[in-house]
Amino acid sequence: MPSRNGYFGEFGGRYVAEVLRRPLEELEEAFHRFYPDPAFQSELERLRVEYIGRPTPVLRAHRASEELGGANIYVKLEGLANTGAHKINNAMGQALLARMMGKTRIIAETGAGQHGVATAAACARLGLPCRVYMGEVDVRRQRPNVFLMELFGAEVVPVTSGTRTLKDAVNEALRDWAASWENTHYLLGSALGPAPFPDMVREFQSVIGREVREQLRDVKLDAILACVGGGSNAIGLFSAFVDEDVRLIGVEAGGRGPQLGENAVRMTQAGRVGIVQGYKSYFILDDDGQVERTHSVSAGLDYAGIGPELAFLGKSGRVEFQSVTDQETLDALKFFARTEGIVFALESAHAGAAAIRLAPHLPRKANILVNMSGRGDKDIFITAKALQPQQWRDFLLSEAASISEAEKHHG
Ligand SMILES: *Cc1c(COP(=O)(O)O)cnc(C)c1O
Numbered sequence: 434m435p436s437r438n439g440y441f442g443e444f445g446g447r448y449v450a451e452v453l454r455r456p457l458e459e460l461e462e463a464f465h466r467f468y469p470d471p472a473f474q475s476e477l478e479r480l481r482v483e484y485i486g487r488p489t490p491v492l493r494a495h496r497a498s499e500e501l502g503g504a505n506i507y508v509k510l511e512g513l514a515n516t517g518a519h520k521i522n523n524a525m526g527q528a529l530l531a532r533m534m535g536k537t538r539i540i541a542e543t544g545a546g547q548h549g550v551a552t553a554a555a556c557a558r559l560g561l562p563c564r565v566y567m568g569e570v571d572v573r574r575q576r577p578n579v580f581l582m583e584l585f586g587a588e589v590v591p592v593t594s595g596t597r598t599l600k601d602a603v604n605e606a607l608r609d610w611a612a613s614w615e616n617t618h619y620l621l622g623s624a625l626g627p628a629p630f631p632d633m634v635r636e637f638q639s640v641i642g643r644e645v646r647e648q649l650r651d652v653k654l655d656a657i658l659a660c661v662g663g664g665s666n667a668i669g670l671f672s673a674f675v676d677e678d679v680r681l682i683g684v685e686a687g688g689r690g691p692q693l694g695e696n697a698v699r700m701t702q703a704g705r706v707g708i709v710q711g712y713k714s715y716f717i718l719d720d721d722g723q724v725e726r727t728h729s730v731s732a733g734l735d736y737a738g739i740g741p742e743l744a745f746l747g748k749s750g751r752v753e754f755q756s757v758t759d760q761e762t763l764d765a766l767k768f769f770a771r772t773e774g775i776v777f778a779l780e781s782a783h784a785g786a787a788a789i790r791l792a793p794h795l796p797r798k799a800n801i802l803v804n805m806s807g808r809g810d811k812d813i814f815i816t817a818k819a820l821q822p823q824q825w826r827d828f829l830l831s832e833a834a835s836i837s838e839a840e841k842h843h844g
Pocket of ligand 1: 519520548624660661663664778808
Protein backbone atom coordinates (compact mmCIF):
# COMPACT_ATOMS: atom_id res chain seq x y z
CA MET A 434 0.00 0.00 0.00
CA PRO A 435 2.71 2.61 0.61
CA SER A 436 3.31 5.04 -2.21
CA ARG A 437 6.18 4.69 -4.68
CA ASN A 438 8.36 7.71 -3.97
CA GLY A 439 5.31 9.60 -2.84
CA TYR A 440 3.15 8.64 -5.85
CA PHE A 441 0.01 6.52 -6.08
CA GLY A 442 -0.03 5.92 -9.81
CA GLU A 443 0.04 9.42 -11.30
CA PHE A 444 -1.32 11.05 -8.12
CA GLY A 445 0.47 12.50 -5.10
CA GLY A 446 4.03 13.74 -5.24
CA ARG A 447 5.71 16.69 -3.56
CA TYR A 448 5.14 19.88 -5.51
CA VAL A 449 6.51 22.44 -3.09
CA ALA A 450 8.77 25.48 -2.99
CA GLU A 451 12.45 24.82 -2.40
CA VAL A 452 12.23 26.05 1.23
CA LEU A 453 9.87 23.18 2.10
CA ARG A 454 11.98 20.34 0.64
CA ARG A 455 14.27 19.94 3.67
CA PRO A 456 11.49 19.81 6.29
CA LEU A 457 9.50 17.29 4.24
CA GLU A 458 12.56 15.08 3.70
CA GLU A 459 13.40 15.26 7.39
CA LEU A 460 9.83 14.32 8.28
CA GLU A 461 9.84 11.36 5.88
CA GLU A 462 13.12 10.04 7.32
CA ALA A 463 11.85 10.43 10.87
CA PHE A 464 8.57 8.70 10.09
CA HIS A 465 10.38 5.70 8.59
CA ARG A 466 12.74 5.57 11.56
CA PHE A 467 10.33 6.04 14.48
CA TYR A 468 7.06 4.50 13.23
CA PRO A 469 8.30 0.88 13.18
CA ASP A 470 10.16 1.38 16.49
CA PRO A 471 8.59 -0.73 19.28
CA ALA A 472 9.11 2.14 21.75
CA PHE A 473 7.06 4.46 19.52
CA GLN A 474 4.39 1.84 18.91
CA SER A 475 3.96 0.97 22.58
CA GLU A 476 3.71 4.63 23.60
CA LEU A 477 1.13 5.26 20.86
CA GLU A 478 -0.81 2.16 21.87
CA ARG A 479 -0.87 3.30 25.50
CA LEU A 480 -2.28 6.69 24.43
CA ARG A 481 -4.88 4.97 22.24
CA VAL A 482 -6.14 2.90 25.15
CA GLU A 483 -5.85 5.39 28.02
CA TYR A 484 -6.57 8.65 26.29
CA ILE A 485 -8.39 8.14 22.99
CA GLY A 486 -10.54 5.31 24.33
CA ARG A 487 -9.66 2.62 21.77
CA PRO A 488 -10.76 0.25 20.51
CA THR A 489 -13.97 2.05 19.56
CA PRO A 490 -16.96 -0.33 19.41
CA VAL A 491 -18.73 -1.83 16.41
CA LEU A 492 -22.52 -1.72 16.82
CA ARG A 493 -24.79 -4.22 15.12
CA ALA A 494 -27.62 -1.94 14.04
CA HIS A 495 -30.50 -4.42 14.45
CA ARG A 496 -33.43 -2.01 14.41
CA ALA A 497 -32.11 0.02 11.48
CA SER A 498 -31.44 -3.17 9.48
CA GLU A 499 -34.87 -4.57 10.32
CA GLU A 500 -36.67 -1.41 9.22
CA LEU A 501 -34.77 -1.19 5.92
CA GLY A 502 -35.37 -4.86 5.25
CA GLY A 503 -32.11 -5.95 3.63
CA ALA A 504 -28.48 -6.38 4.63
CA ASN A 505 -27.30 -6.35 8.24
CA ILE A 506 -25.80 -2.96 9.00
CA TYR A 507 -22.84 -2.62 11.34
CA VAL A 508 -21.64 0.78 12.53
CA LYS A 509 -18.06 1.49 13.60
CA LEU A 510 -18.53 4.02 16.40
CA GLU A 511 -15.38 6.03 15.73
CA GLY A 512 -17.23 9.05 17.09
CA LEU A 513 -16.80 7.63 20.60
CA ALA A 514 -13.09 8.46 20.45
CA ASN A 515 -12.05 11.31 22.74
CA THR A 516 -12.82 14.71 21.14
CA GLY A 517 -15.59 13.03 19.15
CA ALA A 518 -14.08 11.85 15.88
CA HIS A 519 -11.32 9.93 14.13
CA LYS A 520 -9.14 13.02 13.72
CA ILE A 521 -7.51 12.44 17.11
CA ASN A 522 -5.85 9.22 15.79
CA ASN A 523 -3.78 11.23 13.35
CA ALA A 524 -3.25 14.24 15.59
CA MET A 525 -1.91 12.09 18.42
CA GLY A 526 0.28 10.00 16.09
CA GLN A 527 1.90 13.06 14.55
CA ALA A 528 2.26 14.91 17.85
CA LEU A 529 4.05 11.91 19.34
CA LEU A 530 6.30 11.65 16.28
CA ALA A 531 7.10 15.37 16.59
CA ARG A 532 8.07 14.92 20.22
CA MET A 533 10.36 12.02 19.33
CA MET A 534 11.95 14.19 16.61
CA GLY A 535 12.76 16.74 19.32
CA LYS A 536 10.33 19.36 18.00
CA THR A 537 9.19 21.78 20.69
CA ARG A 538 6.28 23.45 18.90
CA ILE A 539 3.29 22.34 16.78
CA ILE A 540 1.43 24.31 14.13
CA ALA A 541 -1.71 23.28 12.27
CA GLU A 542 -4.33 24.62 9.89
CA THR A 543 -8.03 24.17 10.40
CA GLY A 544 -11.19 24.94 8.44
CA ALA A 545 -14.29 24.04 10.42
CA GLY A 546 -12.10 23.57 13.48
CA GLN A 547 -12.34 19.81 14.00
CA HIS A 548 -8.71 19.17 13.14
CA GLY A 549 -7.70 22.16 15.23
CA VAL A 550 -9.57 20.76 18.23
CA ALA A 551 -7.96 17.31 17.84
CA THR A 552 -4.50 18.85 17.46
CA ALA A 553 -4.95 21.19 20.42
CA ALA A 554 -6.12 18.26 22.57
CA ALA A 555 -3.19 16.02 21.57
CA CYS A 556 -0.76 18.86 22.27
CA ALA A 557 -2.33 19.49 25.68
CA ARG A 558 -1.94 15.81 26.53
CA LEU A 559 1.72 15.74 25.43
CA GLY A 560 2.60 19.20 26.81
CA LEU A 561 3.49 20.76 23.45
CA PRO A 562 2.74 24.41 22.62
CA CYS A 563 0.29 24.63 19.72
CA ARG A 564 -0.64 27.36 17.25
CA VAL A 565 -3.62 26.86 14.92
CA TYR A 566 -4.08 28.98 11.79
CA MET A 567 -7.72 29.54 10.93
CA GLY A 568 -9.35 31.81 8.35
CA GLU A 569 -10.95 34.86 9.98
CA VAL A 570 -14.31 33.94 8.42
CA ASP A 571 -14.09 30.45 9.93
CA VAL A 572 -13.07 31.84 13.35
CA ARG A 573 -16.31 33.77 13.40
CA ARG A 574 -18.46 30.91 12.06
CA GLN A 575 -16.97 28.19 14.27
CA ARG A 576 -16.90 29.83 17.69
CA PRO A 577 -17.57 26.59 19.65
CA ASN A 578 -14.45 24.95 18.17
CA VAL A 579 -12.34 28.07 18.72
CA PHE A 580 -13.52 28.01 22.33
CA LEU A 581 -12.42 24.36 22.71
CA MET A 582 -9.01 24.94 21.12
CA GLU A 583 -8.35 27.84 23.47
CA LEU A 584 -9.55 25.77 26.41
CA PHE A 585 -6.90 23.20 25.45
CA GLY A 586 -4.34 26.01 25.62
CA ALA A 587 -3.79 26.48 21.89
CA GLU A 588 -3.24 29.86 20.27
CA VAL A 589 -5.77 30.38 17.46
CA VAL A 590 -4.46 32.81 14.84
CA PRO A 591 -7.12 34.34 12.54
CA VAL A 592 -5.84 34.56 8.95
CA THR A 593 -6.92 37.74 7.15
CA SER A 594 -5.45 37.16 3.67
CA GLY A 595 -7.35 36.02 0.55
CA THR A 596 -10.81 34.59 1.17
CA ARG A 597 -9.98 34.25 4.90
CA THR A 598 -10.88 30.52 4.88
CA LEU A 599 -9.08 27.14 4.92
CA LYS A 600 -6.99 27.65 1.78
CA ASP A 601 -5.47 30.80 3.26
CA ALA A 602 -4.94 29.12 6.63
CA VAL A 603 -2.92 26.36 4.88
CA ASN A 604 -0.77 28.96 3.11
CA GLU A 605 -0.14 30.77 6.39
CA ALA A 606 0.81 27.52 8.17
CA LEU A 607 3.22 26.64 5.34
CA ARG A 608 4.80 30.09 5.55
CA ASP A 609 5.33 29.64 9.29
CA TRP A 610 6.78 26.14 8.76
CA ALA A 611 9.26 27.24 6.07
CA ALA A 612 10.78 29.62 8.63
CA SER A 613 10.45 27.52 11.78
CA TRP A 614 10.82 23.82 10.83
CA GLU A 615 14.00 23.25 12.80
CA ASN A 616 11.99 23.32 16.03
CA THR A 617 8.42 23.06 14.68
CA HIS A 618 6.23 20.27 13.28
CA TYR A 619 3.41 21.08 10.87
CA LEU A 620 0.56 18.74 11.83
CA LEU A 621 -1.55 18.26 8.70
CA GLY A 622 -5.13 17.08 9.11
CA SER A 623 -6.00 14.62 6.34
CA ALA A 624 -4.46 12.06 3.98
CA LEU A 625 -3.38 14.68 1.46
CA GLY A 626 -0.77 17.36 0.87
CA PRO A 627 2.81 16.72 -0.24
CA ALA A 628 4.55 13.40 0.53
CA PRO A 629 5.02 11.99 3.13
CA PHE A 630 1.71 13.25 4.61
CA PRO A 631 -0.66 10.94 2.65
CA ASP A 632 1.27 7.81 3.70
CA MET A 633 1.76 9.00 7.26
CA VAL A 634 -1.85 10.01 7.89
CA ARG A 635 -3.11 6.72 6.38
CA GLU A 636 -0.88 4.76 8.76
CA PHE A 637 -2.12 6.68 11.81
CA GLN A 638 -5.75 6.15 10.72
CA SER A 639 -5.27 2.49 9.72
CA VAL A 640 -6.05 1.54 13.32
CA ILE A 641 -9.74 1.94 12.35
CA GLY A 642 -9.55 -0.79 9.70
CA ARG A 643 -7.42 -3.13 11.81
CA GLU A 644 -9.91 -2.94 14.67
CA VAL A 645 -12.88 -3.64 12.39
CA ARG A 646 -11.15 -6.72 10.95
CA GLU A 647 -10.56 -8.03 14.44
CA GLN A 648 -14.02 -7.10 15.74
CA LEU A 649 -15.83 -8.66 12.74
CA ARG A 650 -13.47 -11.57 12.06
CA ASP A 651 -16.43 -13.99 11.97
CA VAL A 652 -18.52 -11.81 9.63
CA LYS A 653 -18.16 -11.80 5.85
CA LEU A 654 -18.53 -8.14 4.87
CA ASP A 655 -20.05 -7.35 1.45
CA ALA A 656 -19.57 -3.59 1.50
CA ILE A 657 -17.74 -0.99 3.58
CA LEU A 658 -18.79 2.66 3.45
CA ALA A 659 -17.06 5.83 4.58
CA CYS A 660 -17.50 9.53 3.90
CA VAL A 661 -14.71 11.29 2.03
CA GLY A 662 -13.54 14.82 2.72
CA GLY A 663 -9.77 14.78 2.33
CA GLY A 664 -10.07 11.03 2.74
CA SER A 665 -8.40 10.11 6.04
CA ASN A 666 -11.18 8.16 7.77
CA ALA A 667 -11.98 6.33 4.51
CA ILE A 668 -8.41 5.32 3.68
CA GLY A 669 -7.75 4.38 7.31
CA LEU A 670 -10.70 2.00 7.21
CA PHE A 671 -10.26 0.75 3.62
CA SER A 672 -6.52 0.08 3.96
CA ALA A 673 -7.16 -3.14 5.92
CA PHE A 674 -9.53 -4.44 3.21
CA VAL A 675 -8.02 -3.38 -0.13
CA ASP A 676 -6.86 -6.92 -0.91
CA GLU A 677 -10.12 -8.56 0.20
CA ASP A 678 -13.24 -9.42 -1.77
CA VAL A 679 -15.44 -6.60 -0.46
CA ARG A 680 -16.92 -3.47 -2.06
CA LEU A 681 -15.30 -0.26 -0.78
CA ILE A 682 -17.57 2.75 -1.16
CA GLY A 683 -16.47 6.35 -0.64
CA VAL A 684 -19.26 8.87 -0.17
CA GLU A 685 -18.86 12.50 -1.21
CA ALA A 686 -20.92 15.60 -0.43
CA GLY A 687 -23.66 16.08 -3.04
CA GLY A 688 -24.66 19.32 -1.29
CA ARG A 689 -27.61 21.19 -2.78
CA GLY A 690 -27.30 19.60 -6.21
CA PRO A 691 -25.10 18.91 -9.23
CA GLN A 692 -24.31 22.52 -10.27
CA LEU A 693 -20.69 23.65 -9.98
CA GLY A 694 -20.18 25.30 -6.58
CA GLU A 695 -23.17 23.59 -4.95
CA ASN A 696 -21.39 20.37 -3.87
CA ALA A 697 -17.96 18.85 -3.23
CA VAL A 698 -18.10 15.89 -5.63
CA ARG A 699 -14.64 15.40 -7.02
CA MET A 700 -14.67 11.78 -8.12
CA THR A 701 -17.91 11.31 -10.00
CA GLN A 702 -18.59 14.75 -11.39
CA ALA A 703 -16.77 18.06 -11.44
CA GLY A 704 -13.31 16.84 -10.47
CA ARG A 705 -10.36 17.58 -12.73
CA VAL A 706 -6.76 16.50 -12.34
CA GLY A 707 -4.64 19.33 -11.03
CA ILE A 708 -1.76 20.21 -8.74
CA VAL A 709 -2.84 22.25 -5.74
CA GLN A 710 -1.18 22.82 -2.35
CA GLY A 711 1.69 20.43 -3.00
CA TYR A 712 0.09 17.33 -4.54
CA LYS A 713 -1.51 16.02 -7.71
CA SER A 714 -5.07 14.75 -7.49
CA TYR A 715 -8.66 15.47 -8.47
CA PHE A 716 -9.86 18.95 -7.55
CA ILE A 717 -12.94 21.00 -8.28
CA LEU A 718 -11.49 23.65 -10.59
CA ASP A 719 -13.01 26.28 -12.84
CA ASP A 720 -12.14 26.68 -16.53
CA ASP A 721 -9.05 28.72 -15.64
CA GLY A 722 -7.77 25.96 -13.36
CA GLN A 723 -8.57 27.95 -10.22
CA VAL A 724 -10.00 26.16 -7.19
CA GLU A 725 -13.78 26.50 -7.32
CA ARG A 726 -16.10 27.25 -4.41
CA THR A 727 -17.71 24.16 -2.81
CA HIS A 728 -20.72 23.56 -0.61
CA SER A 729 -21.82 20.93 1.89
CA VAL A 730 -24.03 20.95 4.97
CA SER A 731 -21.05 19.28 6.68
CA ALA A 732 -18.04 21.50 7.13
CA GLY A 733 -15.64 18.53 7.00
CA LEU A 734 -16.60 17.43 3.48
CA ASP A 735 -16.51 20.70 1.58
CA TYR A 736 -12.85 20.52 0.59
CA ALA A 737 -12.09 21.02 -3.12
CA GLY A 738 -9.47 18.24 -3.30
CA ILE A 739 -9.20 14.57 -2.41
CA GLY A 740 -6.24 12.59 -1.07
CA PRO A 741 -4.06 11.09 -3.83
CA GLU A 742 -4.36 7.46 -2.73
CA LEU A 743 -8.17 7.57 -2.92
CA ALA A 744 -7.91 9.36 -6.28
CA PHE A 745 -5.80 6.43 -7.48
CA LEU A 746 -8.05 3.74 -5.99
CA GLY A 747 -11.07 5.52 -7.46
CA LYS A 748 -9.59 5.81 -10.92
CA SER A 749 -8.52 2.15 -10.89
CA GLY A 750 -12.06 1.16 -9.85
CA ARG A 751 -11.08 -0.49 -6.55
CA VAL A 752 -13.00 2.13 -4.56
CA GLU A 753 -16.49 3.11 -5.82
CA PHE A 754 -17.65 6.67 -5.30
CA GLN A 755 -21.17 7.88 -4.65
CA SER A 756 -22.61 11.17 -3.45
CA VAL A 757 -25.56 12.05 -1.25
CA THR A 758 -27.28 15.41 -0.84
CA ASP A 759 -27.58 17.63 2.23
CA GLN A 760 -31.22 16.56 2.58
CA GLU A 761 -30.47 12.80 2.40
CA THR A 762 -27.78 13.42 5.02
CA LEU A 763 -30.18 15.06 7.48
CA ASP A 764 -32.71 12.26 6.88
CA ALA A 765 -30.03 9.63 7.61
CA LEU A 766 -29.04 11.45 10.80
CA LYS A 767 -32.65 11.37 12.00
CA PHE A 768 -33.09 7.72 10.96
CA PHE A 769 -30.13 6.38 12.96
CA ALA A 770 -30.98 8.57 15.95
CA ARG A 771 -34.52 7.18 16.03
CA THR A 772 -33.69 3.52 15.32
CA GLU A 773 -30.37 3.11 17.14
CA GLY A 774 -29.96 5.98 19.60
CA ILE A 775 -26.79 7.24 17.92
CA VAL A 776 -26.22 10.68 16.39
CA PHE A 777 -23.88 10.71 13.42
CA ALA A 778 -21.70 13.72 12.66
CA LEU A 779 -23.00 15.37 9.47
CA GLU A 780 -19.92 14.14 7.59
CA SER A 781 -20.45 10.55 8.71
CA ALA A 782 -24.20 10.76 8.05
CA HIS A 783 -23.30 10.90 4.33
CA ALA A 784 -21.97 7.34 4.68
CA GLY A 785 -25.04 6.45 6.73
CA ALA A 786 -27.29 7.76 3.93
CA ALA A 787 -25.46 5.65 1.35
CA ALA A 788 -25.93 2.60 3.61
CA ILE A 789 -29.67 3.33 3.85
CA ARG A 790 -29.77 3.44 0.05
CA LEU A 791 -27.77 0.22 -0.40
CA ALA A 792 -29.10 -2.10 2.31
CA PRO A 793 -32.60 -2.77 0.86
CA HIS A 794 -31.04 -3.97 -2.43
CA LEU A 795 -29.00 -6.68 -0.70
CA PRO A 796 -30.14 -10.05 0.68
CA ARG A 797 -30.75 -10.50 4.40
CA LYS A 798 -27.60 -12.53 4.83
CA ALA A 799 -25.43 -9.73 3.40
CA ASN A 800 -23.40 -7.54 5.79
CA ILE A 801 -22.35 -3.94 5.36
CA LEU A 802 -20.27 -1.74 7.63
CA VAL A 803 -20.55 2.03 7.81
CA ASN A 804 -18.01 4.23 9.55
CA MET A 805 -19.49 6.77 11.93
CA SER A 806 -16.31 8.87 11.68
CA GLY A 807 -17.62 11.31 14.26
CA ARG A 808 -20.54 11.95 16.59
CA GLY A 809 -23.02 14.71 16.00
CA ASP A 810 -22.75 16.81 19.18
CA LYS A 811 -20.51 19.27 17.38
CA ASP A 812 -23.16 19.91 14.73
CA ILE A 813 -25.99 20.91 17.02
CA PHE A 814 -25.85 24.54 15.83
CA ILE A 815 -26.50 23.30 12.28
CA THR A 816 -28.84 20.37 12.84
CA ALA A 817 -31.05 22.06 15.42
CA LYS A 818 -31.29 25.14 13.20
CA ALA A 819 -32.28 22.95 10.24
CA LEU A 820 -34.69 20.63 12.07
CA GLN A 821 -36.30 22.95 14.66
CA PRO A 822 -35.61 26.52 13.47
CA GLN A 823 -38.22 28.29 15.61
CA GLN A 824 -37.39 26.57 18.93
CA TRP A 825 -33.67 26.93 18.32
CA ARG A 826 -34.00 30.64 17.56
CA ASP A 827 -35.94 31.17 20.80
CA PHE A 828 -33.29 29.29 22.73
CA LEU A 829 -30.40 31.32 21.27
CA LEU A 830 -32.22 34.60 21.90
CA SER A 831 -32.83 33.69 25.52
CA GLU A 832 -29.18 32.64 25.90
CA ALA A 833 -28.03 35.98 24.46
CA ALA A 834 -30.43 37.81 26.79
CA SER A 835 -29.07 35.96 29.81
CA ILE A 836 -25.50 37.00 28.90
CA SER A 837 -26.58 40.66 28.66
CA GLU A 838 -28.37 40.31 31.99
CA ALA A 839 -25.28 38.86 33.67
CA GLU A 840 -23.10 41.62 32.22
CA LYS A 841 -25.41 44.24 33.67
CA HIS A 842 -25.08 42.72 37.16
CA HIS A 843 -21.31 42.33 37.07
CA GLY A 844 -20.47 45.53 35.22
C1 LIG B 1 -12.97 16.07 9.23
C2 LIG B 1 -13.98 15.03 9.26
C3 LIG B 1 -14.24 14.21 8.14
C4 LIG B 1 -13.57 14.40 6.82
O1 LIG B 1 -12.18 14.19 6.82
P1 LIG B 1 -11.54 12.88 6.20
O2 LIG B 1 -10.10 13.21 6.16
O3 LIG B 1 -12.13 12.70 4.83
O4 LIG B 1 -11.84 11.73 7.08
C5 LIG B 1 -15.15 13.19 8.27
N1 LIG B 1 -15.83 13.00 9.42
C6 LIG B 1 -15.63 13.77 10.51
C7 LIG B 1 -16.41 13.49 11.74
C8 LIG B 1 -14.70 14.81 10.47
O5 LIG B 1 -14.51 15.58 11.56
